[in-house]
Amino acid sequence: MKPTTEFRQLPSLTGLRWVAALIVFLYHVRNFGYFDGPAGGVVHWAFDAGATGVSFFFILSGFVLAWSARPGEPVTTFWRRRFARIYPVHLVTAALAVLLGATLVPGLLPGSGNETAANLLLISSWWPDWWQALNPVSWSLVCEAFFYLCFPLLFVLLRKGSAAWLYGIAAAAVLVVLVLPFLGLALYSFPLARLPEFVLGVALGLLVRNGCWRGPGLDVAVGVTLVGYFLTAQVPGEFRFAACTVLGFALLLPAAAVADVTGAPSLWRRPALVRLGEWSFAFYMVHLLVLRLAEVVLGTAPRLPFWWALTAFVTVFAVSLLLSWLLYEQVEKPARRLLLRRWSTPRLKVVRA
Secondary structure, three states: OOOOOOOOOOOHHHHHHHHHHHHHHHHHHHHHHHHHHHHHHHHHHHHHOHHHHHHOOOOOHHHHHHOOOOOOOOOOHHHHHHHHHHHHHHHHHHHHHHHHHOOOHHHHOOOOOHHHHHOOOOOOHHHHHHHOOOOHHHHHHHHHHHHHHHHHHHHHHHHOOOOOHHHOOOHHHHHHHHHHHHHOOOOOOOOOHHHOOOOOOHHHHHHHHOOOOOOOOOOHHHHHHHHHHHHHOOOHHHHOOOOHHHHHHHHHHHHHHHHHHHOOOHHHOHHHHHHHHHHHHHHHHHHHHHHHHHHHHHHOOOOEEEHHHHHHHHHHHHHHHHHHHHEEEHHHHHHHHHHHHHHHHHOOOOOOO
C-alpha cells in the first residue's frame, strides 16, 4: 500500500462502530435478564463478552483521530471540534437521566450535587464511586475526554516516528493492556488505565496513514477477533474487558481501513451498516436509559417466556434505535454545525472614524 495522500472517510470503520455498539447493547440485554431457559443460555454465551465493545471504541477513537489529524491545527481548535462532537448528546442524555431519575427511575439520580457536576464536567469516573453517575454509560466519555486532552501531545510525539517506532509503541500498548489485569485493581472505568487502548489506536492509525501497515486481511483479522471475543468468557475479572480482544482489534481496524483505502471488498462498508454507524454514538448513549425505563414495566431480571422476552427485546431495541436517530438528526448534527460555525466565524474589526 502506498502512503496515503488524501485522508478519505473510512466507511468500514463506521460500519464496525455500529457492530460494537450493538454488541454492548446485547450485553446489557443479557445483564437485564429478559431471557430464561435455553434462550437465556444462548444469550449469555453469545454476549457475555459484550463489554469488550467499549475497548473497540477506545482503540477506534485513537485510530480515527490519528488518521484524520490536521498537522498545524491549533490545539484549541481540535478540542473545540471534539467538544462539539460528543458534548451535546451527553448533555441531552444526562438531562433525560435526571428526568427519569426524578420520576420513574429514582436509581438514576446521583447521590450528591458534586457527583452530578463531575458527570457534566466529564470527570466523574476518576472517582470509583461515581463512575456510573447519571447516564451510566457516560463513564466512557470521561475516558474519551481524557484521551482528547492527551491526543495533541501524542500526535506530536508519534507522527514523525518510523514504522519500527510505531510498531514498537503498538506492541508496548498491547503488552500493557495484557499486564494491567494482573494488578488486581478495579481498572475498568479508570481513564488512565484505558489510555493504552487509545495509544494503540493512534499508533495503528499513523501506520496506515503513512502506508506502513503490514498485517493480515479482513478475513484473518475477523477470525482472530472472534477467537478473542469468545475466549473472554473463559477468563476472570479484569481480563474480561480488553485483554482477550486487544490483539484482534489491533488487526481488525487497520485491515478494514486498508480495505477502504485500496478498494478491497469489505462487508462493513455496506450503506445500511454505515448509516447505523452514524447513529451508533447516540444509540450507545441512550440505550441503557431505555433499558432502565423498561424495568419499570418488566421488573428486575424478569426471566420471561421466550416470546414475551423476544417482544420485550425487539421493543427496547426499536425504541433505542428511534431515539438514536432523533438524537443524531435533531441534536448531534445540528449542534455540531452550530458550535463549529459559531467558533469559526471571523471576528469583524471595528474601524473607528
